[in-house]
Amino acid sequence: MDKTQLAASPELTQGLGLTLMIGCGLVFLVMAYVIKSKLVRNTHDFIISNRRIGLGFGVGAIVSVWTWAMAVMMSSAMTFQWGLSGLFWFVVPNGFAIMAVIPLAKALRRRMPAGYTISQFIHNRFEQSRVASGVVTVTMIFGILLEILINLKGTAVVMSTVFTIDWRLATLLTVFVVLAYSYFGGLWTSVMTGTVNTWMITVPSAIVVVAVFGLIDGGATTVFNKVAEDPAKLSVMNWDAAAGFGITLAFGLLAATVADQTFWQKVWAIRPNQVGRAFLWSGVLFYPIPICFGALGLVGIAYGLTPADVGGDIVAVGPYIVSHIGLPVILIVAYVLAILAACYSTIDGASSALSSIVAVDIVKRYAPKTSESKLFYITKLSMLAGGIVAAIIVLSGADFTSLVLTTYALKTSVLMPLVLSILWPRTNTLGFVGGIVASIAIGMTLRGLYGELVGTISIVAISAAVVIIAGLASSRSFDMGELGVKRAINLEG
Incomplete structure (x- = not known):
C-alpha cells in the first residue's frame, strides 16, 4: 500500500458538488414549507414544537444534531493521528455524553414543565438574577455560534477536498442553503429534516466504509498489518492520545450536551414520558457512526498519508481517502451526502436553539410587551444573524481541530456549575x-x-x-x- 496509488476521480466535478449542496437544500426547503403550513402557527410552535415530539422523531433529532462535522470527520482525523487510541477516546465518551443528560433532563422537565431554555431555568433558579442568567445566555449563544461555524468549516473542507470547490464559496452556500429552509419551520423543520438526515448518515457510512476496505487487497487484514508497523497506533490506551485530546474531549463532550441549548430545547419539546428513552436510544444508536467514519483514519495510516497530502488539515483525511481510492462515483456521492446531512442538521438544530434563546432569554425578558407578530419575525431573523456571524469567522481561516477543542474548553466551564445548580x-x-x-x-x-x-x-x-x-x-x-x-x-x- 502506497499513497502514490491514490488518485482523484475525474468525475468529481465542481458542478456535481454544487448540485449536491443545492439539491439537498431544495428538498429540505419543500419539507420546511409543508411543515410550516401544517404545524407552525406562532413562536411557541416555532421554538418548542408545541411539546409534541414523540420518541421516533426525538431520537432522530438528537442523533442528527449530535452527529455533526466533528463526529464524521474528526473521528477519522483522531484515528489517523493516534491510531486505535484516537478512535477509542473519540467514540466512547460520545454516546455516554448524550445519555448523561437523562437524569438532569428528567429532573428539570418534572420541576419546570413549561420551560423553554436552560438560561430561563437559571433565571428562575437564582431568584431572577440577571447576572447569572446573562452569563449563561452569553455562553450559550457563543457556544451555538461555534457549533455553526465548526459545521460550516466541516462542509467547506469536504467540498474543497472532494470536488475542489473553493472553500469560501462552500461556506457561503451552506449558510444560504441551511438557513433558507430553517427559516420556515423552526424546531419542527429541524426535527423532521434531522430524522431524514440520520438515515442519510448511518446507512451510507456503513456501505462506503465496507466498500473502501473491499478495494484494498487483503482488506482489513492488510490495513491492520500496515498500521501495526507502529505498535503505538494499535494501542487502545495510549497515554499521549489521552493527554493530547482524549480527556479534554471527554469533558468537552459532556459539556457539549449538558451545557448546550440545542439539547435542552429537545428536553422541553419531547413528550414528558419519552424524554429519558429518547436520549438513551440516541446515545446507543450514535456509536456505530464515528466507528465507521473513524476506520477511514486507519486506511490513511496504512497508505502512509501525511497532513500535507490532504491539504494540511487532518480532518480532510476521510474525504481524501473516499475520493481518491477508486470508489464508484455513486458511493462517493453517498459519502458526501452523509457529510452534508451531518453538517446541515447540526447547523439547523443550532440555529433553532439560537432562536429559542433570543425569543425567551432576550426579547421576552427585556421587552416583555413585544407583540407576538414582532417576536415571531425577530426569532426568525436571529437565525439568519447567527449564520452570518459564524460564516464571517469561518472565512477568517480558523483551524478546525482548534475550534473544536476551544469550544469544548469554554463549555466545560459551565458544566459543573450547571449540574450542581440542578442537583x-x-x-x-x-x-x-x-x-x-x-x-x-x-x-x-x-x-x-x-x-x-x-x-x-x-x-x-x-x-x-x-x-x-x-x-x-x-x-x-x-x-x-x-x-x-x-x-x-x-x-x-
Missing part, C-alpha cells in the same frame, strides 16, 4: 457566576500555558470548587419545588 439546592448565585468566571479566567490561561489536559482539569476543578465553597459558606437552600410555580413565559398565541 444541589445550596448552589447560590455567587458560586454559580464565580465558578464560571474564575474557571475561564484561570483555566483558559493555564490551558494556554500548559496545554489541553492541564487546562481542562483546571477548568472543571475550579468551577466545581468555587460553587461548593460558596454553597457551604451560605446557610440558604433553594426549594426546587418553587421552579414550577414561578411565573412562566407564555409564548402560545
